[in-house]
Amino acid sequence: MSRRASPFEKWEGLGNDFILVEGLPLNAERVRRLCDRRLGIGGDGVLLLDRSPARMEVWNADGSRPEMCGNGLRCAAAWLVAQGLAVPPEGLRVATDAGEKRCEVVVVEPDLYEVTVDMGCARLTEPLSVRLDDREHHFTSVDMGNPHAVTFESHPEDAIDTIAPRISMAPPAGVNVELCRMIGPRRIEVLVWERGVGRTLACGTGACAVAAAACEAGLTPYEAPIEVVLPGGALTITVASGTRAITMRGPARRVFTGQVVST
Numbered sequence: 001m002s003r004r005a006s007p008f009e010k011w012e013g014l015g016n017d018f019i020l021v022e023g024l025p026l027n028a029e030r031v032r033r034l035c036d037r038r039l040g041i042g043g044d045g046v047l048l049l050d051r052s053p054a055r056m057e058v059w060n061a062d063g064s065r066p067e068m069c070g071n072g073l074r075c076a077a078a079w080l081v082a083q084g085l086a087v088p089p090e091g092l093r094v095a096t097d098a099g100e101k102r103c104e105v106v107v108v109e110p111d112l113y114e115v116t117v118d119m120g121c122a123r124l125t126e127p128l129s130v131r132l133d134d135r136e137h138h139f140t141s142v143d144m145g146n147p148h149a150v151t152f153e154s155h156p157e158d159a160i161d162t163i164a165p166r167i168s169m170a171p172p173a174g175v176n177v178e179l180c181r182m183i184g185p186r187r188i189e190v191l192v193w194e195r196g197v198g199r200t201l202a203c204g205t206g207a208c209a210v211a212a213a214a215c216e217a218g219l220t221p222y223e224a225p226i227e228v229v230l231p232g233g234a235l236t237i238t239v240a241s242g243t244r245a246i247t248m249r250g251p252a253r254r255v256f257t258g259q260v261v262s263t
């Protein structure tokens with residue numbers, strides 16, 4: 001039996017880590033094996049990338065296919081630049097299942113990049129209320145291409161591991177859950193439970209959804225940079241008033257390279 005080796009790179013954005021591959025045939029089972037932290041490479045997801053035209057396809061660690069990934073997109077854009085792709089003056093355009101996104105990539109040091117992304121417009125959808133263990137939980141639903149349930153209600157300390165996984169199963173397709181606390185006029189602390197992954201150190205689309213929900217609730221102003229502080233670090237998010245068009249700025253780092261070996 002012949003063994004084929006395909007190159008991969010491992011990248012992370014605030015500890016949200018991804019296996020980046022090009023031209024590797026994927027299915028749910030293969031993605032689960034690649035993302036397994038003991039039996040595979042380990043990661044919160046796999047990003048299948050094309051250079052020309054630039055495109056990112058996202059897979060969650062459980063083998064499901066979300067529409068969009070903010071931290072992943074910063075990694076994908078930085079990867080394209082690291083491959084030597086010529087970047088037009090107006091920035092890089094990367095196609096995703098949630099539409100084309102414009103990215104600006106700055107090299108900070110070898111293997112570390114700062115990426116600013118036009119994430120498109122946050123869309124507020126039907127609020128979500130869930131009754132669990134005799135308590136009603138209220139969430140602002142925000143569509144960033146993928147679905148988010150955001151709350152500023154106070155919760156017990158373990159809620160991210162106890163309540164959030166149950167909320168994340170909300171029909172029809174599940175949601176990413178963000179438990180938030182204002183810690184300054186333009187600073188928000190957030191814990192994330194990601195659909196198809198579990199608790200992660202950061203979520204880019206989640207940070208955008210949180211900022212949009214906070215502006216909508218009058219907790220922080222539109223048009224000014226908001227610092228969203230996640231366990232893995234902070235992202236800077238700006239929400240335009242009216243359109244709710246969002247920009248996200250944060251790091252992307254190449255961690256290692258290797259080969260996927262398969263028979």
Ligand SMILES: N[C@@H](CCC[C@H](N)C(=O)O)C(=O)O
Pocket residue numbers: 016060066067068069070071072146147176194195196197202203204205206
């Ligand atoms: N980590 C991501 C979001 C990845 C997709 C998400 N788990 C979903 O199922 O929608 C981000 O940085 O945005």
